[in-house]
Amino acid sequence: MTRFSLVLLLVVAVLIVVGCGDAGAPVLDTHDADARSEDAGARECSPTAERCDGVTDEDCDGVVDEDCDCVDGRTRACGTDVGACVAGVETCADGAWGRCTGAELARAETCDGLLDEDCDGTTDEDCACADGAVRSCGLGTGSCVAGTETCADGAWGACNGMTGPAAERCDGVEDEDCDGVVDEGCACAVGASRPCGSDVGRCALGAQSCAAGVWSECVGAIAPIAERCDGVEDDDCDGRVDEGCGCTDGASRSCGSDVGACVAGAQICAAGAWGTCLGAIGPRPETCDGTLDENCNGVVDDGCACTNGASRSCGSDVGECVAGAQTCAAGAWGLCLGAIGPRPETCDGTLDEDCDGVVDDGCACTNGAACSDADACTVNDVCESGVCVGEPRVCDTPPSPTCIGSALRTYAAVGACAGGACTHAPTDTICPFGCAGGACRECSPSWVFSDIAPGVVSNSPRSVAVDAAGRAHVVYGAAGFVQYARRTSTGAWVSERVGSGERPEIARSAGSLHIAYVERLAPGGFGLRHRFTMGDGVWLGADLSAVPASTATPIALDALGGAHISYAVRPTVGSRSLSYTFRRADGTYPVEPVVDGPVDVGHTSAIALDSAGGVHVAYLRPYGTVWHAHRSAGGIWSREIIQDSVGSATDPSPSLAIDSSDGLHVTYSDSVSGQLRHARRTAAGTWTVSDVARGWQQASVAVDAMGGVHLIAVDALGSGLGYARRPAGAEAWETETLRMAGFVLEGRPALALDGAGGAHIVYYRGAPETLRYGYRAACP
DSSP states (O other), X not given: XXXXXXXXXXXXXXXXXXXXXXXXXXXXXXXXXXXXXXXXXXXXXXXXXXXXXXXBXXXXXXXXXXXXXXXXXXXXXXXXXXXXXXXXXXXXXXXXXXXXXXXXXXXXXXXXXXXXXXXXXXXXXXXXXXXXXXXXXXXXXXXXXXXXXXXXXTEEOOOBSOBOOOOOOOOSSOOTXXXXXXXXXXXXXXXXXEEESOOXXXXXXXXXXXXXXXXXXXXXXXXXXXXXXXXXXXXXXXXXXXXXXXSOTTOEEXXXXXXXXXXXXXXXXXXXXXOOOBSOBOOOOOOOOSSOOTTOSSOTTTTOSSOTTOEEEESOOSTTOBOEEEEEETTEEOOOBTXXXXXXXXXXXXXXXXXXXXXXXXXXXXXXXXXXXXXXXXXXXXXXXXXXXXXXXXXXXXXXXXXXXXXXXXXXXXXXXXXXXXXXXXXXXXXXXXXXXXXXXXXXXSOEEEEEEETOXXXXXXXXXXXXXXXXXXXXXXXTEEEEEEEOTTSOEEEEEEEEOEEEXXXXXXXXXXXXEEEEETTTEEEEXXXXXXXXXOOEEEEETTSOOOSOOOEEEOTTOOEEEEEEEEEETTEEEEEEEEOOTTSOOOEEESSSSSOOOOSOOEEEEOXXXXXXXXXXXXXXXXXXXXXXXXXXXXXXXXXXXXXXXXXXXXXXXEOTTOOEEXXXXXXXXXXXXXXXXXXXXXXXXXXXXXXXXXXXXXXXXXXXXXXXXXXXXXXXXXXXXXXXXXXXXXXXXXXXXXXXXXXXOEEEEOTTOOEEEEEEXXXXXXXXXXXXXXXX
16 A cells, blocks of 8 residues: 555544544534535534533534633643742643642742842842841930941841930030030030129129029129118119109198188108198188188189078069069078969959969960850860860761662761761672662572673683672783773772783782783793782782793682692694692792693693692693692692593683582583583592583582582583582582573683672673673572
8 A cells, every 4th residue: 555545544534533523624503404514424413511622622513612711731831930939830620720839939028138039020129128237326426426226127126335315414515415516505504603683772783603504593682672762872773863752751841722711731751752731721612601712712602692691582573473582591592482473374354373464365265255166076165274175076977878889888877077077987888689779689699790891802711719808800811911800899890901911810818819821922932920919909920931831821829828820831833731830938930740741731721729738730631531630748749530531632621629628629521422520539539520511611610618519611502601509418410501692602701709609700702792790699
């Protein structure tokens, strides 16, 4: 056999042995029964765990020894040969490198100056010195002697054999503290002496000696003393004799005065100061005797009004007065004795009591005589103390009651007289059923109507509120402006313009009115407005241009009179989102979404507050779903469906009211069934729905103090108004339709109840154009 044939046979044998384990051989997919190797002669591969042998693909995935760190049996160097370290060997077993054997590893430096024990290429780093090294330490100056220190464990040890610095002995020879200066800080050299003190005046010098670098006390000196004012020596040794002395001891001088009744005395000097003035007679108060100058000022009896014992006449002899007499005592005139002085005129027509020479001067009349005070509001005028006075006229005949429009005017039983005529304060009381013959008509459940604003064209929402006196307050839109109207005590309506805008809503609390509305902004936007008055006729509030409201703006007030407003915003054409705002005490208006996300809502919503401060909003969603949203007192919103599938998103127009038990009342139109519906939610959260009337829509709801429910709606079938009432505790509704000739309604009517349960409604009649008001009493 040739060499070539032998080689070829050997290659074929190797290929047969290797089979599917060869990394270069084709791989057979064992999951496909039809798969075949690219080599027709290859055998099938049965996968097992990889052996990390560097040759065979035991798991048949086409890769040899994946996940193996090394090939079993192979070795490699480990560790390091730097410094004192010696490298070792590690062997591969089961595809992972084993422990490093035979290596000498790094250790802490021994500071021997020879080896790099930590094998970082540097010998004895971080060592202060080499063990066994010796160096000089301490000072070698002055009295100090240097020592030596030895290195151990890489650090210098204690300094041995050293004499260190000591305190200076002030001997003038040695530098004991070894700073190169002898006796620094010493006041003197030991053993030295010097004179001390003074030799001026009576003083004499002494001496001081140095001990331990400090001068001793002054010995043998005569020290200064206080001046003795003797006129001889300088006792305080300042070079001056008797300075500060007022006189020389033992000297004398005259003192006092010899003027008038005074006598001079004498003073003697002692301790440099003049003593008491002895033997003198000093000044004393004048005795007003007319002879002596007792105060010694050279003037006899100065300051005396008179001489003691003198007398004079006093008072007056004019009219009814009689003169008296005064006597001088202690230099002053005494009381006027025996005199009869002036007194007020008695207006008797005979005597001059005030002694001015004129009888009854200042008197307008003679006492007791009849007179006239020229005042028609007094009677029985008579003169008293020279003045004409009368008794007040009694006004006890008031005018009869009269009718002023629909109000009854009565007058106070007791009046007041002014300008000669009696006037009685009037009181006007609105007669709910009209006034006739000076009296209010009897209570009747029939409706009474009046025009608020004839000729006003307004299909904008209008709103009504009632005050504690039962007077109605109305807001409405007209020609792009918001108008406010109130009913006076006579039944007449007065109106004023609040601002430019439309779609207003009104709410009232004690003493204040609040209005919310929208104003058109350029270009094409809307801004929310809030105005209020505290009963003084001045409208305050805020123009919230940053709050882009675009529909009706229902408003409700909390227990403190704070305003809460819900409103819709049109972010895009054809869609609206519902938001809520309220006025904080600082005048700001935070904004919150009522519905999460830009979800479409209807044109209108309704808002009310419960006794805990929770906010409730009724609104519509697409395809006529009526919703209720609640904001807790803590600011958390929750939402629920009242009724689904009630028709279009605009027809239902929900209205909302809350009774005294925090029960919710929502009215809305169900255009699918054609019914006006009332939904009530108890405080426990349960909803019940009832039908009110077919064909009614655009309703407003209110609850009276007894819990009775009232609503006013548009009767689309009868082209009029529908009014419904369900008394507290009743299940059935009492309904009536209000029809009038030529009656055409536009927009939703408004409803409010007074404290007695009387109904106040506002609606728009389009033929002829008139904003109207209606009232129906709640008769017993």
